[in-house]
Amino acid sequence: xxxxxxxxxxxxxxxxxxxxxxxxxxxxxxxxxxxxxxxxxxxxxxxxxxxxxxxxxxxxxxxxxxxxxxxxxxxxxxxxxxxxxxxxxxxxxxxxxxxxxxxxxxxxxxxxxxxxxxxxxxxxxxxxxxxxxxxxxxxxxxxxxxxxxxxxxxxxxxxxxxxxxxxxxxxxxxxxxxxxxxxxxxxxxxxxx
Numbered sequence: 001x002x003x004x005x006x007x008x009x010x011x012x013x014x015x016x017x018x019x020x021x022x023x024x025x026x027x028x029x030x031x032x033x034x035x036x037x038x039x040x041x042x043x044x045x046x047x048x049x050x051x052x053x054x055x056x057x058x059x060x061x062x063x064x065x066x067x068x069x070x071x072x073x074x075x076x077x078x079x080x081x082x083x084x085x086x087x088x089x090x091x092x093x094x095x096x097x098x099x100x101x102x103x104x105x106x107x108x109x110x111x112x113x114x115x116x117x118x119x120x121x122x123x124x125x126x127x128x129x130x131x132x133x134x135x136x137x138x139x140x141x142x143x144x145x146x147x148x149x150x151x152x153x154x155x156x157x158x159x160x161x162x163x164x165x166x167x168x169x170x171x172x173x174x175x176x177x178x179x180x181x182x183x184x185x186x187x188x189x190x191x192x193x
Contacts, residue, residue, distance in 0.1 A: 029055075033047060036067060041079065042071070042076065044071035045067070045068060045079040048067035048068040048082060049082070051063040051064040051067065052064035052082075060092070061086070061092030062092040062093070063092070064091070065091065068086065075106075077110040077112040077115070080104070080106040080112070080115070081103070081104065081107040084101070084103035086100075087099040087100035087103065088100035088118075101122060101128045105119060111142075113142075116143035116146070116160075117160050117163070119139040120135075120143060120164065121136075121140075123167075124136035124167050134171060134175050134182075136163065136166075136170075137164050137168050137179045138183060138186075140164035141160075141179070142186060143160040144160035146160075
């Protein structure tokens, strides 16, 4: 894989994955606002997306981040992922790689393939986290096995697999076996739906 600056590579991945993750709204904006204000995490996430894209409300990155934060704190993986994007790029919040990695990890631990991919890249490049090829292999491998990588996302799946292969080449056989055991353990605790 050609070496590209880590922040450029991650930014390109973020654009691709964010475009794939934007939901279509089935409810009108007033109902969405009411449900979000009532504490519904899906509605909070969708309202954040609406503010992020300027759909039915004025485009406002700070409002988007505020609603994603509310949903993320309730454990919604999609919101945790979007909040990680916001902190990574400084959209509506101060740019903070450490904070972005915290939210990506929360989403990744719930099986969010995009967050797993970002963690894999970040650990491979040492961007926002200490460089760690074992964790790069672990997260990239999990992302490549995600059910969301079928069909139209086939290119994303190959991207994840390429990162896992690159990280694997940096590991000793013992480290690779440890990473593979971590994957087996993770998969046993997180059966596919």
